[in-house]
Amino acid sequence: MLKCFSCPKIYDENTPRYKCDCGGFLYHEFERTPRLEPKELANRSQWWWRYREALPLHRDENIVTLNERPTSLRSVRLGGEQVQVKLDGECPTGSFKDRGSFLMVSKLKEWGLKDIIEDSSGNAGASIAAYSQVAGIRAKIFAPAYTSPAKLRNIAQYGAQLVTIEGSREDTAQAALNEAERTFYASHNWSPYFAAGVKTLAYELWEQLGFKAPDAVIVPVGGGSSLLGLYYGFMELAHTGRIDKLPRLIAVQSSACAPLYQAFVAGSTEVTEVTKSSTIAEGIVIAKPVKGSAMLKALRDTTGTCLTVSDEEVLTALTELTSQGVLVEPTSGVGAAGFIKAVATGAVSSGERVVIELTGIKKG
Numbered sequence: 612m613l614k615c616f617s618c619p620k621i622y623d624e625n626t627p628r629y630k631c632d633c634g635g636f637l638y639h640e641f642e643r644t645p646r647l648e649p650k651e652l653a654n655r656s657q658w659w660w661r662y663r664e665a666l667p668l669h670r671d672e673n674i675v676t677l678n679e680r681p682t683s684l685r686s687v688r689l690g691g692e693q694v695q696v697k698l699d700g701e702c703p704t705g706s707f708k709d710r711g712s713f714l715m716v717s718k719l720k721e722w723g724l725k726d727i728i729e730d731s732s733g734n735a736g737a738s739i740a741a742y743s744q745v746a747g748i749r750a751k752i753f754a755p756a757y758t759s760p761a762k763l764r765n766i767a768q769y770g771a772q773l774v775t776i777e778g779s780r781e782d783t784a785q786a787a788l789n790e791a792e793r794t795f796y797a798s799h800n801w802s803p804y805f806a807a808g809v810k811t812l813a814y815e816l817w818e819q820l821g822f823k824a825p826d827a828v829i830v831p832v833g834g835g836s837s838l839l840g841l842y843y844g845f846m847e848l849a850h851t852g853r854i855d856k857l858p859r860l861i862a863v864q865s866s867a868c869a870p871l872y873q874a875f876v877a878g879s880t881e882v883t884e885v886t887k888s889s890t891i892a893e894g895i896v897i898a899k900p901v902k903g904s905a906m907l908k909a910l911r912d913t914t915g916t917c918l919t920v921s922d923e924e925v926l927t928a929l930t931e932l933t934s935q936g937v938l939v940e941p942t943s944g945v946g947a948a949g950f951i952k953a954v955a956t957g958a959v960s961s962g963e964r965v966v967i968e969l970t971g972i973k974k975g
């Protein structure tokens with residue numbers, strides 16, 4: 612079922628909808644929490660649908676796939692410490708956004724939708740374009756005109772209709788919303804299914820770490836789908852006794868645009884809009900994230916924290932990663948820089964099992 616975060620309303624999953632009638636955002640919850648059996652998983656093929664019980668889709672025939680496989684977990688040195696990095700740039704279209712799209716677009720197909728719109732600063736647009744094309748769904752993607760040319764090219768190459776909007780990221784979202792009165796708004800920032808798909812990140816880490824949770828996971832955060840996907844996935848694993856304790860979720864934002872950080876340190880339960888400046892971390896420049904209140908809850912429930920990093924710190928971390936053969940986009944460098952800061956400030960300590968989510972490969 613779909614539940615509203617702001618009011619008691621509950622919706623069934625058979626009718627297309629992306630938000631509550633009250634204007635609040637929705638999240639997916641199972642009537643009974645799925646319990647995955649390690650022994651059974653060993654016999655399943657390696658694609659993401661191996662976690663089928665945890666993926667809310669009624670019928671298998673609606674599965675839309677680009678042959679997803681687990682991404683590598685490897686060890687690197689950052690700031691003099693050894694740490695594990697999750698290379699989600701290995702996802703089919705080059706970013707973790709595929710973890711959200713593969714389920715969301717399957718659900719759009721299940722709903723029988725033929726036309727959708729979406730707005731994105733790049734990677735989500737490319738990912739949803741690719742999955743929609745395979746599903747036979749026409750996607751119209753709005754992106755800010757300042758988006759890097761390589762990302763814009765990808766969106767069109769995957770067969771979507773691309774519309775570039777002058778102005779801010781918020782202007783792009785507004786342009787999509789205006790059009791959403793006529794076409795279904797398949798927004799990765801709103802969709803409960805997108806966040807539910809990103810649960811595969813938690814399940815995959817649990818499996819790759821020998822059916823254990825790490826002590827902490829560090830992620831760069833904009834709209835929050837990776838943070839919330841990790842939270843929902845690890846919560847399900849904890850509820851069913853698959854892990855003893857939740858990993859601390861550590862969100863990292865760019866100091867140029869840090870609404871979650873501001874709200875977290877203020878002890879607030881809501882995220883309010885901030886004024887932002889420019890940054891190389893273009894994938895997380897969201898001045899007012901839709902699901903801010905859920906993100907704050909995820910940080911507090913897991914005794915996690917939120918940090919900010921400067922572009923200079925991001926560049927230092929990127930140089931360290933590149934020297935070890937790991938080429939990621941600047942936005943992913945935010946997580947790596949966040950790890951270095953987390954060690955320096957004591958948010959993580961040596962000897963803890965920490966994973967940094969490297970969200971996307973360098974494009975262009």
Ligand SMILES: *Cc1c(COP(=O)(O)O)cnc(C)c1O
Pocket residue numbers: 706708734735831832833834835836837838894895940942943970971972
């Ligand atoms: C989208 C994106 C992020 C941020 O993810 P959110 O779900 O918006 O928090 C981080 N890194 C990359 C490469 C992205 O594409």
Ligand SMILES: [Zn+2]
Pocket residue numbers: 615616617618619620631632633634635
């Ligand atoms: Zn509501």
